Amino acid sequence: MATVTDPTRTPFAGPSLDEIEAARAIVGRVARQTPLESSRFLAEVLGAPVLLKCENLQRTGSYKIRGAYHRLSKLTAEERERGVVAASAGNHAQGVAFAARELGIHATIFMPVGVAIPKFQATRAYGADVVLSGSIVDETLRAAAEFAEQTGAVLIPPFDHPDVVAGQGTLGLELLDEAPDVATIVVPIGGGGLISGVASAVKQRAHREGRSIRVIGVQAANAAAYPASLAAGEPTDIAPVPTIADGIAVSRPGALNFAIIRDAVDEVVTVTEDDIARAMLVLMERAKLVVEPAGAAAVAAILAGHVPADGTTIAILSGGNIDPLLMQRVIGNGLAASDRYLKLTIMLPDRPGQLARIAELLAGVNANVVEVLHTRHGRGLQLSQVELDVSVETRGTEHRQQVIAALRTAGYDPVVDDE
Template sequence: MLSYDDVLAAREHVEQVAVRTPLNYSFGFAEMTGADVHLKLENTQRTGAFKIRGAMNRIAALTDEERERGVVTASAGNHAQGVALAATRAGVDSTIVMPKYAPVSKVEATKRYGGDVVLHGIDYDEAQAHAHEIEREEDKVYLHAFEDELVMAGQGTIGLEIAEQCPEVDTVVVPIGGGGLIAGVATALKGALDDVRVVGVQAAGADSAARSVREGERVELEGVDTVADGIAVREVGEHTFPYIRERVDEVVTVDDEEIAETLTLLLERSKTVVEGAGAVALAAVLEEKFEYEDGETIVPALCGGNIDMNTLITVILRGLVRMGRYLKISLELKDRPGELERVASIIAREDANVYALSHDRTSRDIAVDAADLEIELETHGHDHAAEVVAALEEAGYEVEVET
């Protein structure tokens, strides 16, 4: 199995292209949780995610004959960029199969790094199947995103950095997709430190590893559904699962609403941009998905920051909804002069701010002498949102809360 020495050996190759990412103490999240929270900012890595580490270590091991053949891989986006950049740096041709609905930003970035992108399938697993077809038909070398000890070792260099930057760490929280990242990080941490806990986190809509740990064998999901596209795989890796069972202390899950709120908090409190997969580790801390003590030193790994801008807008809105700071309501009002002004005055009196409104007289669901009013509001929290709704209802309006 992968050893601590394997991770140490990988560092030499990884450092040729990857950067040593910061580990920053977070006053805001420490105050929110009572723990001593340090953020491992792997979202600041070259290509915006940790995947360059494993890709570089794997490509460095190619023989001359394999370099001539070129490489092929499948990826939802971050591994794609890592392989494309590492291959280009090594003078190796790379073909990257990505799901059809992969974020545009990740597809375009992979092309810029020199990868030949092929879009195929609805998720990572279908893209991977097509990549293996290309492997056979074109005699290319397949570079797996996580089922490879050299890739795991490269990812594990994050654990070496955490151990050096924060030797007093009690708990490290790591995202899990296929399992390559946590396999490498857990190996490095358990080898470098005497007493450290490693907690893995999955999205609830792609929780193969969590289910597999509970059942004692790998579980394949029928499909995945999560905003955390970077860890959206149907089945944890065959080669990575033994590492999770032996070297990871606990595996928990967070749902998309929790991910969205955490992503929004990172933007607001830390001025840090992450993707869905990059937010899950901190989400598990904020939502207390595992037990920890006051003052415990915790390092959540923010594993990537490659989020599509359209997705970011949607996720922020969902985060604000969960925090009670965005309220969308609809109500019916009489279609007569001054009625809209009356509603607006109630909202103003309650100190809420109108983002947008839609005034529709043509809806078939309302009376001829009425209008349907939809309002998007900025509120200060759940209590304030409830006060706004109560004030409108007290004035005689029947309010439907849409978010």
């Protein structure tokens, strides 16, 4: 957790409120006003009203269309003729490709070799030339920069540019119009484009109106460049660990974004992989919303207890572009993190009736068996032993403990895979 300096200080390093309001007229040509939905479940968790800003339902599936379209709309006729280039693992790619198509500009998008197929296909469907290059986004960014230097195409940065920040700031104005009594806004952070735009807009308008609004940023703990940078007082490189929230996995803050966040954001917190998976599951089950891991970070912070209960809170769901295969894995992780999915390994004597006995014990505590693997060939097994791997559905922490206790009371020694 990192606390930031006085958020009432103005002016900010980024675009002025007038510039963001002007950007709104431009962005409004393509971006839809996404729903702002209340969440009773999250309100009960937080102890205060919670609203969900559904940018996962935005055109192209994320807020990125706002900054991309605004930046491209500012290009000169000569720059448009040269075309644009961008690098991204997904949402920025789709935003730039869509904006270029709408404005009649040729776009080349560099994406990592391992990019999710749905994101690759969507970017190409918007009319961009897609080039797969590099195994990580930093390598892809370098390839795009080299392409820009060689061809003269205009490089469109994902977050570190005033026009991009102003475009993302239009979301902040939208929030204030929809929920004028908002007290706290929780925003996912990668490079910082979204939160620097939102914070610039809401802090400047709140200052003009003589009131305060808290802005909290959220990073994945495995890729949290901002806490280290804020502590150092300048943008600092980190070595990110792989995270399911690849949309906010950035190794270094943007220079402009850092300056705005330092001055305008009240706090930056981090969430774990389990926190994110649990948040995605909550959004699917309770709100009927499909949100990508990065887009669920704000809700993850609420569930993890990082957000104070101080009036109406808005959690921005920044995107919904998720690979179905990743979703399948995340649902499993989310169930496990919520104590609703339990994997056990049990050593059994190799004699008839043992598997039936385990099934009977599990049925006795109403645990639904999902998967069973029964083998005599596990490493380290005695000739008189078999290994049973069993996965069961549970109803939560208390039921999980009841299942384990029933097996131990019957004389078995189950090993839980996360212990």
